Amino acid sequence: MVGVVSARWSVEQVESVAPSPAAITNAQPLSTPTRWAGLGADERVVWGSCKGSGAEPYDTAVDHVTVGFRCTCPSRKTPCKHALALLLMWAQGQVPDGVPTARVEAWIGRRLAKQQGAGAPDASNADAEPDADPGPAGTADTGAGAAADVAPSPGGDGGAIDDEPPPPAPPPSDEERDAARDERIARMLAGLTELDRWLDDRIRTGLADPALARYATWDHLAARLVDAQAGSLANRIRRLAGLVGASADWHDDVLAELGILHLLSQAGRRIGQLPNSLADSVATTVGWQVRQADVLGGVPDTDDWVVAGRSDVREDRIEVRRHWLRGTTSGRWALLLSFAAYQQSLDTSLDVGTSIRADLHRYPGPALRALAGRRHAEPVVARPPTQTVAEACDEIGRMIVAEPWLERVPTTVTAALARSGDRWLLTDHEASIPLLDSPRRMQAGSGLATLLAVTGGRPAELTIEWTPHGVTPLSLHLPDRTIDIGPRADSSFVGAA
Amino acid sequence: MTNDRERTAEHGEDDGERMPMAEQWRNLVTAALLGTDRRDPPDAEGPLAELVADTARAAPSERMLAQVAACTAIRRAAILPGPAVALTSAPDTDQRRECVPAATERWHHITSSWPVLEDEWMLTLIVNRWRLAAELVPVALQRHRSDPVRHARVRAAAGPAADWLIEQLPDLACTKQGVVDSEAIGELIELPIPPELLDLLHASGKQVGATVGAAIEQGRFAHAHRAVLVNLIARVAPAGLPDLIDALDGVDPHSSGAGLASVLADLALTRQRMLDELSV
DSSP states (O other): OOSOOOOOOOHHHHHHHSSSHHHHHHHGGGOSGGGEEEEEEOSSEEEEEEOOSSSSOEEEEEETTTTEEEEOSSOOSSSOHHHHHHHHHHHTTOSOBOOOOHHHHHHHHHHHHHHHHHTSOOOOOTTOOGGGSSOOSSSTTTOOOOOOOOOOOSSOGGGOTTSOOOOOOOOOOHHHHHHHHHHHHHHHHHHHHHHHHHHHHHHHHOTTOGGGGSHHHHHHHHHHHHHTTOHHHHHHHHHHHTTTTSSTTHHHHHHHHHHHHHHHHHHHHTGGGSOHHHHHHHHHHHTOOOOHHHHHTSOOEEEEEEEEEEEEEEETTEEEEEEEEEETTTOOEEEEEEEEOTTOOOOOSOOTTEEEEEEEEEOSTTOSBEEEEEEOSOOEEOOOOOOOHHHHHHHHHHHHHHOTTOSOEEEEEEEEEEEETTEEEEEOSSEEEEBSSOGGGOOTTSHHHHHHHHHTTOOEEEEEEEETTEEEEEEEEOSSOEEEOSOOOOTTTSSOO | OOOHHHHHHHHOSSOTTSOOHHHHHHHHHHHHHHOTTTSOOOOOOHHHHHHHOOTTOOSHHHHHHHHHHHHHHHHHHTOOOEEOOOOOOOOOOOOSEEOOHHHHHHHHHHHHHOGGGHHHHHHHHHHTTEEOOGGGHHHHHHHTTTOHHHHHHHHHHHTHHHHHHHHHOGGGSOSSOSOOOHHHHTSOOOOOOOHHHHGGGGSOHHHHHHHHHHHHHTTSSOGGGHHHHHHHHHHSOGGGHHHHHHHHHTSOTTSTTHHHHHHHHHHHHHHHHHHHHTOO
16 A cells, blocks of 8 residues: 555564553453454554443554554553554454445545655654643543653664654644544534433333433443443433432432433533523533643633532542632632542642632632632632522522533521421521431431531531532531531542541 | 413423323334334334434334433433422431531541541530531541440431431441440540550650650660550540640651651540530
């Protein structure tokens, strides 16, 4: 197919392109032909499809002449373990000769065209897959941006294997960025279409369908949404699976969440027709990833921010800490997130019941989520203004009107913990709002038991977190201090909770 | 309690005959349980009908999904608080002062690091007529649910608030039934201390410090003796604690027992501060 011919690589050469020794270790279990389909190699490229953790197999190809990698897996490492595994098999003579598929052919064609356009072949990996584009891993919540990886090379100039290393790859051009973005949008739209088809199936067959009790029903869709770069929706689907059978009225909860998913899917597919602010909110909620650097580059929202409440929630294998801040001047709420995998530490730099003058940088749209910027002063003791239960419900409603898909909303309220039948509620003299926890779950060490003991059932100032299933008290603001009673991470899981 | 927006959301805008949102939602849930293959979705009414009116939505499941989405968004945005509920009657008043925040913090430190001091902490609090801090009551009751004496001691320390809380949260009651000896509640349990150290219980702080410090420095007391030394320091006369702390701090940092001395000094210091914070 091209005039340049490379000899088959040695295993050492494969190891030399790995981003780390661990990458080779991770690739080795995959370097067996039984894990692959459609394996083939010619004088320019080696290709195959590997069954990974996603719903679809990952299509992998390696240009072994001018050294470039392509893989549809979500890894941001280049080369990923699939590309390394493919090369290992090829190096060991386990990949048969063949004719490239149309997709591989097209990829190689694009590489050749670029190299000819540049005047000479090089080892650039400028056509790395969009999977390697900037964006946080996991959900939109994670917010950890990453630059596109640059391919290392075992050889260099013109792709000869044992030459000097090539110069660093140039940053992708605007056209390349646009192409990557377009491909990503197409993938996301395909994922949203599939989501809506799945929702349609659920509504047709009904919530009494035994398939709902099977984890695979939800997990397959979640895996497809991950492939479609809609990680936030995938997480939402997994949370939704946990609602099935979880309470007496789980059908209500599941149906409502199916409705919100439909709303998001429809909005996501029409995102170009939405007002900018709403489009930003939809994109972030679906899973479109925004780089932290871009957020931090925005205009700061400077205020005296009262750290009103904190809550820790385990989501899959990650502990998520939410700090709810309220601007003293603006009255607007903001959300700071921190994440910890097993034995990692959560953010402990913010004390509930203090106020700090600082810059916050908000994510695009009407988002509550923000990143902390510069601090201008030391924290001082403070508490947010409070209101009645009815006023708090109004405040929650206003935030949900802007973003109906919100799953948590903070507010402050003066109310007493009281019981009605077998449910606990927060009540004042006019209205009440139910708690998320049932009495069964009100354990002695929980924040609710502390709230009950400290208030003795009398009204108190509280910061609470609304969810569609009830509210959770996060902090109790006493005249002289604030007690943090929000759900706390399991100390055996995180390093510093 | 309702406001205009909520009234609109739950009952329709202006028309008493229009189906309330709550009823509309119930109909949707019923249809969703069976599935639109077996039951047609309910007809939307009023503003909801206008919202989901779309000729492109030919399939019943599509019309149903549109209604569910719109109905959920409306119901969540128009969050409806429930009626006010009668407040729970408050516990009887306890005239004792609540223990100071430093003592509360100390209790957390003691229960996590030096549980050998917990009984003395609680008894000193009771004897000096402090009241257990409210935030500690549920945790302490839970901690001693299976120990009738200590559970009774927490109830004495917390006063009426403890019984009130148990009434609200029955899981906090003691799991073992029976009468608790009132004398046992007011007594510290005896800790195992070897006969050769028993005399030190009543010796001066200087003497205890000199004896223990020298033995640690010379290697006669090592980590194997840690448990009995902890018991000794938890029971020596409180007046001798400052001298004991000085002696333990003075152990040669290069000696093999320096680590043990440091740990025991922390215990002695914790006990001294605990007693200071709970003094009258």
